[in-house]
Amino acid sequence: MKASPLLTVLAILNWSATAVSPAAEPPSEATCVIARHLEAIGGRAAAEAATSVTVSGTLGDAHQSSEFTLQIKAPGRILLTIRDATGQPVRQARDAHARFWQQDSQGIRELEAQQASELVELVLALFPAGQAALVERLADALCERTNETDRPVVILGRRSVRGSFPTLIFDEASGLLIQIGQSTLSDYRPAGPLRSPHRVRWASRTEVRLNQISFNETIADVAFERRGVSGGWLSQLGPGLVMSPQKCHTKLSTPGTLDIVRQPPPARLSRGRLRELPKYDPTSGANWQVDLRGTDLTRLDVSSRTNDLMHADFDSNTRWPASLPSGFDPGRILQLGQDPGLGIRRLHGRGITGKGIGIGIIDQSLLVDHEEYAGQLRLYEEIHNPANSLAQMHGPAVASIAVGKTCGVAPDADLYYIAEQHGVVVPGKEFELDFTPLAQSIHRLLDVNQTLPPDRKLRVISISVGWTPDQKGYAETMAAVQRASAAGVFVISTSLRHTHNLLFDGLGRVAHADPNLASSYQPGSWWAAQFWGGQMRFKPGRRLCVPMDSRSTASPTGPHDYVHYAVGGWSWCVPWIAGLYALACQAEPSITPERFWSEALRTGTTIAVYQDTDQADLGTLANPMALLEQLYPLNPQTTPSP
Numbered sequence: 001m002k003a004s005p006l007l008t009v010l011a012i013l014n015w016s017a018t019a020v021s022p023a024a025e026p027p028s029e030a031t032c033v034i035a036r037h038l039e040a041i042g043g044r045a046a047a048e049a050a051t052s053v054t055v056s057g058t059l060g061d062a063h064q065s066s067e068f069t070l071q072i073k074a075p076g077r078i079l080l081t082i083r084d085a086t087g088q089p090v091r092q093a094r095d096a097h098a099r100f101w102q103q104d105s106q107g108i109r110e111l112e113a114q115q116a117s118e119l120v121e122l123v124l125a126l127f128p129a130g131q132a133a134l135v136e137r138l139a140d141a142l143c144e145r146t147n148e149t150d151r152p153v154v155i156l157g158r159r160s161v162r163g164s165f166p167t168l169i170f171d172e173a174s175g176l177l178i179q180i181g182q183s184t185l186s187d188y189r190p191a192g193p194l195r196s197p198h199r200v201r202w203a204s205r206t207e208v209r210l211n212q213i214s215f216n217e218t219i220a221d222v223a224f225e226r227r228g229v230s231g232g233w234l235s236q237l238g239p240g241l242v243m244s245p246q247k248c249h250t251k252l253s254t255p256g257t258l259d260i261v262r263q264p265p266p267a268r269l270s271r272g273r274l275r276e277l278p279k280y281d282p283t284s285g286a287n288w289q290v291d292l293r294g295t296d297l298t299r300l301d302v303s304s305r306t307n308d309l310m311h312a313d314f315d316s317n318t319r320w321p322a323s324l325p326s327g328f329d330p331g332r333i334l335q336l337g338q339d340p341g342l343g344i345r346r347l348h349g350r351g352i353t354g355k356g357i358g359i360g361i362i363d364q365s366l367l368v369d370h371e372e373y374a375g376q377l378r379l380y381e382e383i384h385n386p387a388n389s390l391a392q393m394h395g396p397a398v399a400s401i402a403v404g405k406t407c408g409v410a411p412d413a414d415l416y417y418i419a420e421q422h423g424v425v426v427p428g429k430e431f432e433l434d435f436t437p438l439a440q441s442i443h444r445l446l447d448v449n450q451t452l453p454p455d456r457k458l459r460v461i462s463i464s465v466g467w468t469p470d471q472k473g474y475a476e477t478m479a480a481v482q483r484a485s486a487a488g489v490f491v492i493s494t495s496l497r498h499t500h501n502l503l504f505d506g507l508g509r510v511a512h513a514d515p516n517l518a519s520s521y522q523p524g525s526w527w528a529a530q531f532w533g534g535q536m537r538f539k540p541g542r543r544l545c546v547p548m549d550s551r552s553t554a555s556p557t558g559p560h561d562y563v564h565y566a567v568g569g570w571s572w573c574v575p576w577i578a579g580l581y582a583l584a585c586q587a588e589p590s591i592t593p594e595r596f597w598s599e600a601l602r603t604g605t606t607i608a609v610y611q612d613t614d615q616a617d618l619g620t621l622a623n624p625m626a627l628l629e630q631l632y633p634l635n636p637q638t639t640p641s642p
Contacts, residue, residue, distance in 0.1 A: 030141040033154050034134050034168075036175035042194040044135070047128035050194065050215040055126055057210040059202065068208075072127045075470055077224040080119060092119055095224045096433075096470065118202065121166050121183045125200050126213075131177065134168070140542075142534030145172065153178070157534040165530040191215075248421055249387040253379065258448065260380045264365040264391040264419075267556035269294035269317065277302055280311040292318045293563060310511050315555050315563035330564075333511045337552030337564050340401070340409045340576065341515030343625045347583060352628055354403065354410025354582040358458035360445040360489075361575065362438060363398050365419045367391035370561075372404035372554040379416040383444060384437035386421060393563070394571065395419065396554035398464050402575035402582075407553050409579025414456060416445055422465065422473070435473030438463070442480035446487055458489055459585040462578035464571035466494035490593040492578050494570045502597050505538070506548025506573045507621065511566065515547060518605045518621050524548050525567045532611050538619035540606045544597065545619045546576050580624060587632035603627045 027035070038044040055070040059082070071079045078094040091103040092111055100111035100119070111119070124130050141156040157167040166181025178185050185197035191213040200208040253259035273296040280289050290312040296319040302309060306325040314330060324330070339345065347353075358378075368380050377399075395417075400407040403415045418441040423433040442461060449458040461484060467474050481491045481499050496502045506524040513520035523531040530536035538545070548568035555561035565572075580600075584591050604620035604627075 028139045029143040030156050031135055031139045033143060033156060033170055033175075034131070034138065037170055037177050038128075038132060038135070040175040041128060041131075041188070041196070044132050046193045047132040050128045052216055052219050053127050054212075054214050054217050054219070055210055056212045057208060059206050059208045061207060065207075070122070070126065071219050071223065072123055072130075073219050073221075073224070074129055075468055077219075077221070078119060078123055079224050080122070093224055094119070096221060117166075117181070118183075121181045122200065122202055122208070124166070124180050125177075125183055125185050125197060126210075128194055128196070138168075138535055140537045140539050141168075142537065158532075165533060165535045167533065167535075247387055248384045248424065249382065250384060251382045252444070253381060258379045258416075260368055260377065262380070262382060263368050264389055266367055266558050267390045267392065269315070269557050271295050273298075274300060276300065277305055277308055280308045287567070288313060290566070294318065294557070297321050311566050313563070313565055313567075315557065316561040317557060327512070329512075333550070334552045334562060334564050336512065336515055337550050338404075338407045338562070339515045340407065340579070341509075341547045342518070342622055343516055344409050344580075344583075345516075347624055347628055348411065352583050352587055352632075354413030354579065354586055356414075356455055357410065357460075357582040357585045358414045358416055358449070358452065358456060359402050359410065359578055359582055360416045360418070360458050360461035361395075361399055361402060361578075362418045362420050362441045362445070362461065362463045363395045364392035364421070365389040366395040366399060366417055367554070367556050367559065368417075369559045370396055370400070370554045371559055372396070372400040372407060373415055374559070375405070376403045376411070376413060376415045377417060378414045379448060380419070381417075381444065382419045383441045384421055385419040389419075391556035393556050394464070396556050397551075397563075397565070398462060398571065398575040400554035401551065401572060402462055402579045404554060407551075409576055410582035413579070413582045416448060416458060418444060433471050433473075435467045435471055435477045437473070438465070438467070439473055439476035439480040442477070442484060442491065446480075446484055446489065449487065449489065460490045460492060460578045460581045462575045463491065463493040464574045468495075485593075488592075490578075490581055490596075492574050492581070494574060500593060500597075502593075503543040504570075504573055504577060505543055505545050505619065506568055506570060507545050507618075508549040509547065511550045511564075513550075515550075518607050518623075521545075521547070521607070521618065521621060522609050523618065526569065531616070532614060537616060540604075540617065540620045541601050543619055544577070544600055544604065545621050546573050546580075548572050580622065580627075583624070583628060584631055587628050591631065599630050600627050603630055 035044065038047050041047065052073040057068060058065045059068050060066055066082050068080060068082045076094060076098065077096060080092045082090045088105060092115065094100050100116040101108055102111045138156060142158060144155045146153060146155065152172040154170045154172050155167060157165065159167055168177060169179035170176065171178045176188055184201040187197060187199040188195045189198050192215050196213050198210040202208045251261045253261060271294045277297065277300055278290045290308050292312050292314040294315060294317045298319050298321050300321055302321060303323055303325050306328050309325065309328045320330060365385060366380060368374065368377060399415060399417065402408055403410055403413045405411050420437050420441045422435045422438045423431050445458060445461055452458065467477050484491045491499065493499065496504060507521040508524045508528060509515060509520050509522065522528070527536050550566060551568055551572050552562055552564045555563040581596055584596050600622055601620055603623050605623045606620055607618050608615055609618045
């Protein structure tokens with residue numbers, strides 16, 4: 001659900017040769033700067049063809065140096081092996097599951113965020129395919145020409161801002177990349193078909209000298225994997241999401257019926273009394289910093305902890321002290337977070353509620369009897385799902401954002417839900433991704449759709465996950481999405497860019513701000529640093545931005561329980577967009593995903609946001625009222641037919 005501040009950097013490392021290019025438009029200045037660098041090192045085609053790199057050399061300072069080997073393989077696998085004077089290896093890596101880890105004499109553990117950022121800088125300095133991916137990713141980056149010491153340079157991103165995405169500096173005369181964040185690049189020499197820097201001042205402290213560079217050698221995937229340690233992206237989802245090493249099963253409805261095949265028991269999140277309130281650190285990038293779900297704070301003095309509490313995750317079972325700081329009202333925050341925002345409830349008042357439209361969701365085990373969506377739930381099945389799993393935090397959240405009675409964008413839509421686990425957990429080993437069950441789940445919803453009456457069809461499937469070509473089940477999932485498109489069903493996922501060439505992102509909101517005012521929104525919490533750093537700025541009309549942070553949803557702990565998530569991720573954006581598409585389908589049954597997206601961008605709102613003395617436009621915010629007015633004249637005295 002939540003995303004690390006490194007997510008935008010990692011998106012570049014997860015480059016894909018199958019990515020669909022955006023619609024043709026004049027290249028931006030930033031795009032031209034990166035393209036010139038690629039030409040200077042041997043051409044973009046040659047850079048993109050270098051899908052693996054092996055680098056060897058020495059690193060150290062004037063007093064001590066060590067031999068190292070750096071192996072990089074698309075998409076996004078990294079292994080840096082350093083041998084000290086005694087010959088003992090230290091390994092830092094990023095594996096196929098986007099987890100950074102380190103192995104040394106003390107064992108295997110998560111790599112700290114700062115070390116991971118420095119490793120990313122080194123990889124971007126030495127991996128041409130990663131640099132080629134920058135052309136698209138940083139097309140909207142701020143571009144500034146200035147003099148740097150004795151030569152003119154071009155800077156992408158603000159030099160004065162130390163964000164989670166490194167600033168890029170290019171030599172204006174040669175076009176070559178000469179600095180990434182705190183790392184400087186020099187001594188470009190031929191390396192096979194390309195030119196590569198042979199000296200890097202890494203993270204302002206370590207001199208890296210390259211002796212050998214080779215491209216496209218065979219590197220086994222197992223080289224990048226760690227074993228016997230859990231965590232990584234699973235731990236980002238927080239307590240309450242349990243990927244159990246138990247046997248998975250498939251349980252479908254009796255032929256000819258649509259059933260609720262199982263009722264997963266409520267999750268257990270009673271976590272007892274807190275001895276002290278966790279402190280929120282805006283620079284750490286850690287998730288769940290102030291996680292108060294199911295905790296007892298009654299004996300704590302929190303009167304001076306407003307900022308920490310404003311960034312807290314809490315639920316109906318959080319027990320608060322008698323005295324809370326002025327300005328922090330958990331009941332009010334929970335209530336505001338339930339509002340889908342941006343005027344959605346005004347549409348509900350005019351009869352645009354998703355009535356007659358089917359929404360499919362594929363996610364984790366659902367608390368099927370929660371009051372938010374129990375009345376809308378038409379089908380609950382399980383495909384390759386842990387047989388005895390409790391309700392998980394993710395399923396109730398996405399279901400209530402899509403169709404919830406108080407939280408949902410489309411509260412009268414029909415919900416068809418499949419609980420699915422795209423992979424297996426083996427005791428003592430890592431979670432192994434396999435998207436084949438996800439493809440099966442899409443096909444199952446499409447098969448169910450063929451049995452539904454014409455006025456109750458599925459029009460959209462919400463899947464809060466993404467997949468890449470290197471992952472098992474990718475081809476099957478893409479084929480299932482293509483079948484859905486042919487059947488008039490819009491599959492919305494975090495891979496929407498690759499499946500439909502559509503871009504979206506999630507917005508931040510201060511917990512007590514009105515969710516219906518466009519002015520309440522700001523860059524999402526996990527990409528705000530890149531936005532204000534100048535690398536992640538969206539031109540209006542290119543990317544649809546929707547609510548993400550400060551959302552309150554159904555809780556997995558009980559049918560009347562709710563939970564507030566201070567920080568969100570794309571997982572919360574996907575069902576919101578699915579709900580909006582359901583409203584559009586009700587208003588205009590002939591709508592297509594392409595027309596919907598085009599109109600949503602055209603009718604969207606651009607607002608100015610501020611930080612200190614900095615002002616910038618915040619992309620294109622969805623404007624549901626303007627969108628639906630365009631699709632269907634909204635007379636206050638009339639309502640559309642389903």
